[in-house]
Structures are given as C-alpha cells and as structure tokens.
Amino acid sequence: MNISFEDTRTAFCYRTTKELKRARFLFTMMEKRWLVKVGLWFIPFAIRIELPIKWLIKRTLFSQFVGGETLEDTTKVVSRLSQFNVCTILDYGVEGKESEESFDNAATEFIKAITYAASQPDIPFISVKVTGLARFGLLKKTGSASEYADIINGEIPLSALKNDEKAEWEIVIARLYKIVESAAANDIGLLIDAEESWIQDAIDVIAIRMMKQFNLHKAVVYNTAQLYRKDRLQFIKDCSRQAIENNFICAMKLVRGAYMEKERKRAGELNYNSPINGAKQDTDKEYNAALEFCINPVNHLYIVIGSHNEYSNLYATELIEKFGLPFNDPRIHFSQLFGMSDHITFNLAEAGCSVSKYLPFGPVKDVIPYLLRRAQENSSVGGQSGRELALIRKELKRRLLSD
Secondary structure, eight states: OOOOTTOHHHHTTTSOHHHHHHHHHHHHHHTOHHHHHHHHHHHHHHHHTTOSOHHHHIIIIIHHHOOOSSTGGGHHHHHHHHTTTOEEEEEEOOOOOOOHHHHHHHHHHHHHHHHHHHTSTTOOEEEEOGGGTSOHHHHHHHHHTOOHHHHHTTOOOGGGSOHHHHHHHHHHHHHHHHHHHHHHHTTOEEEEOOOOHHHHHHHHHHHHHHHHHHOSSSOOEEEEEETTBTTHHHHHHHHHHHHHHHTOOEEEEEEOOSOHHHHHHHHHHHTOOOSBOSSHHHHHHHHHHHHHHHHSGGGOEEEEEEOOOHHHHHHHHHHHHHTTOOTTOTTEEEEEETTSOHHHHHHHHHHTOOEEEEEEESOHHHHHHHHHHHHHHHHSTTOSHHHHHHHHHHHHHHHHHHO
C-alpha cells in the first residue's frame, strides 16, 4: 500500500484552524534556539520561586503537548482521537521525585489510569516512568552493581546495597508489582519508559523481571530500548532469546532516545566512552535494523514503534508487508507524541495501522521536565519544528484556498 505523509488534510483532520494557527505560532517560537535556551533556564526557576506563569505555560507548551492536568481532563482528547481511529497511550507525567510519599501517590495515580483505560475502548496502554516510583540514587546504585548477564535474567545482586537500601528496593518492586498486576487484570499494556543510561540497568532488571512473571500468555509489560545507544540492538536480541528460552513474551517499545545532550555531557565530565552513537545515521541504521528484527515473526516480539522519523515508519509498513502480516497485526503498534507528527499518526491510521498518540497528563509543575524536553528536541539542529511548521502552513494554505 502506498502511504503518503504529505497528505495534510488527513494529518490535521482533528485540528481546527484556530488550533493550527496556535501550533504554527508555537513551533515558530521553538525554531528560535536562543528563546528556547532562555526558557529552559527561566521556566524551572519561575516555578521554583512561584512566579505566576502557569497560565502562560498552559496556553502554550502545555496545551500543545499535554492532555490535561487530571485524568478526567484527557477524556475530550481521547474521544476526539478515537473518532479518527487513533488510540491513546496515557502517561501520568510525574518524574524525578524523591520522597516515599510521592512515589506511593504516583503508584496510586498509575493504577487509577489503568482502571480508567480499561473503561475506554481506545486506550490500549499506559506509560510508566520508574523515576516516578523510585529514588534516582537507588536506581543508579542498584544498576551499577549488576553484571549484564544478571540484567538479562531480570536479577540484581543485592549484596552491594546496604540493608536499608535493600528494603527500599523491595518496596520499589512491590510498587511496580501492584501496578503490573492491575494492568494484567484489566488487559492494559504497561510501557516502562527508558531513562538515563546510568539508571537504565536497574529499570531493565525491573522490566525483564515483570515480563517473566506477567508476559506468559499476552504482552502486558513492555520495556523500552533507546536505539541511539550503541548496545541496544544486541540488548533487544538477547532479551528475545531469553524470552524464547524461558517461555515468556518479549515486548519492546522502540525509540531513538531523549537524553542525548545529557548523556554526552556526563560521559565527557566523567571521562568515559559515550554510550550514544556518534552520528545520526548510525542511530537510524540501528533503529531500522531493530525494526526488521522485531517485526520478523520468527523472533516472537511484540513492539510499539515510537518514532517520529518518516522513513522508519514507512520502512516498518514495508516490513509488515514483506513478512505477509496485516497492518493491524496485534504484535505491532505505532505511536507518536501528542502535539507532534500528526502527518505520520493520522496517515498510518487511515492506512489501517494500529496507532496511538502518547498523551501525558498531570499538574503543570509536574510535567515541566517533559515539556522542556519537547521544546529542546524541537529546537535542536535537525529538530521537528521545521517539518511541523511546513506541514501546518501547507494545511492552512489548503484550507484558505478551499474555503
């Protein structure tokens, strides 16, 4: 089937002209790298000293990239997307907390999101960030104590931890267990987000451990592989082999990665080899190789293709056809972030692919880290804003001429 990402009528079918003009303004601002750089410093500072800027954030970045402050706020967006055969992945946008109380509160919110998703026909997944449920320092220390073979087996040698840290780790596992148990009972997939490489080993252990326990008859738990890392293609292959040998389903979300500048900066400061590919084409090659491996049915993987790269999405559809699979094969799901790459999402949906928008929700102050990453990646060299702007302008022109 010939899928075109140039079809802006389909791409923006769910957006009003007023909304498109607002998006045009926002992406124009994000093209100004100096402005984004100032914002990356000023917004966290303003929130910290409680300057009254919430209204400004809500009318700009928040309204473009977030579904609302509460679970109930997302209902209109979810319903609107479903009218165009686009599903929703809910993400309670909390991360980087440090207190046990906040972790328990987050776990409660995740379970509420699962219950809500189960009541809706078009929310197949929710997304979880482990840093919303566990202390960053604990994840760092736990992961650094583990050998690769332990990680692939979903095990961590706790001997490197102090007694209080061992107890803390078991509480984290118990929190995740309750969330996954709820997801399994409600037939909702749970996507565990990837994070910084120096805490990712601990996250991988948790994900694989939960897969072994819950992915026996269906894909409940999905780990995430950031393919800008040099070692992730092999990691996916090793996880697949482990799953086949131990009779569970390996499920992965494939992304390119969201922490490139932070990763390279830390590697330089601490004088170790950066885990990130040196060139974008290397990441593209790794990502597309991962697509081929995962879509090939002999490897028995379930995947969520989390990509804003046009070629990779088209290549995935070509691979689906190559292996004789239907576009709506239950093993394969596409996803893009809400507020970005509508030309990919809605044209894939039009072609019959299973596709979702990744929809964060939460209080403005809690989703600030997420919003700042979106602004940063859109303003970076080779970022999304230029492509988004061109398509929005094309659609606005088309609507003007067709009126």
